[in-house]
């Protein structure tokens with residue numbers, strides 16, 4: 376079974392309007408509410424690809440109730456740990472451009488963390504865990520601790536987070552990491568201009584323990600590196616409608632195809648990311664399948 380872990384889920388409140396006048400009363404056009412948070416988005420896209428998963432993490436209050444109801448209505452199972460405070464609401468403002476305002480999130484107690492550790496300790500080597508998103512205040516080492524727990528039980532995991540939270544898990548050998556270019560530059564401590572620069576920085580993460588590194592480049596596509604291949608995958612062309620969850624969709628596409636050859640997994644990863652970028656919500660199965668035949672994969676030559 377695939378488990379997604381979202382420490383800090385969110386109700387994503389999408390507000391559409393032509394423009395925002397600061398210091399004045401603005402009235403919205405359409406508004407929408409989604410069950411959000413990175414791991415939850417991964418679960419939603421996995422479902423579109425016909426893969427079952429169970430969403431784990433922390434949920435509380437009326438917003439937590441909305442998330443659970445929404446997942447249930449979509450046939451996605453969950454085993455969230457109930458917390459006292461309300462799950463956060465993140466604002467996604469869609470004017471001519473996209474502006475995101477993400478809340479800090481509710482307090483998570485040490486007891487809540489212990490309950491999550493107990494859940495993870497009950498998994499087996501046939502399971503795969505996907506960690507994604509921000510960490511609750513005061514729990515900066517949570518990813519490191521949980522990755523160690525899984526490593527010691529020989530349970531594979533993938534992780535989509537940034538900076539030290541990501542690098543602290545490399546020693547526990549994540550199956551997939553998915554930094555975007557900005558995050559990879561932050562880890563490498565240098566600007567990465569050419570594809571070969573990106574490959575070199577990604578390969579450093581392979582040497583530090585990651586099995587597969589997928590560096591997403593927004594509308595420019597992605598670079599993929601593992602110990603065998605260095606690949607460049609341009610994005611298919613289309614109209615950008617929504618970049619929220621594009622990265623999460625990419626993770627879902629890669630993990631969904633875990634029985635197939637690496638090129639197929641990458642093809643699905645990019646098709647999922649771009650199909651979400653071209654939709655109002657996360658991509659549907661039909662939108663993903665329509666893009667798959669258009670994804671080209673090229674080798675990057677001239678680098679170690």
Ligand SMILES: Nc1ncnc2c1ncn2[C@@H]1O[C@H](COP(=O)(O)OP(=O)(O)OP(=O)(O)O)[C@@H](O)[C@H]1O
Pocket residue numbers: 555556591592593594595596597610611612613615618619620621622623625644645646647648649652
């Ligand atoms: N404008 C776009 N056109 C086509 N595809 C896109 C576009 N933006 C994103 N994508 C697709 O989505 C994938 C992930 O995008 P991106 O690099 O923005 O991820 P991210 O920064 O992790 O996103 P987020 O954190 O918002 O989910 C890209 O590799 C690409 O396939």
Ligand SMILES: O=P(O)(O)OC[C@@]1(O)O[C@H](CO)[C@@H](O)[C@@H]1O
Pocket residue numbers: 383385387410411412413416465475477507508509510619620621622623
């Ligand atoms: O604040 P975090 O945890 O880093 O990101 C949360 C978030 O922006 O990520 C998802 C898109 O990737 C959204 O559903 C959600 O609002």
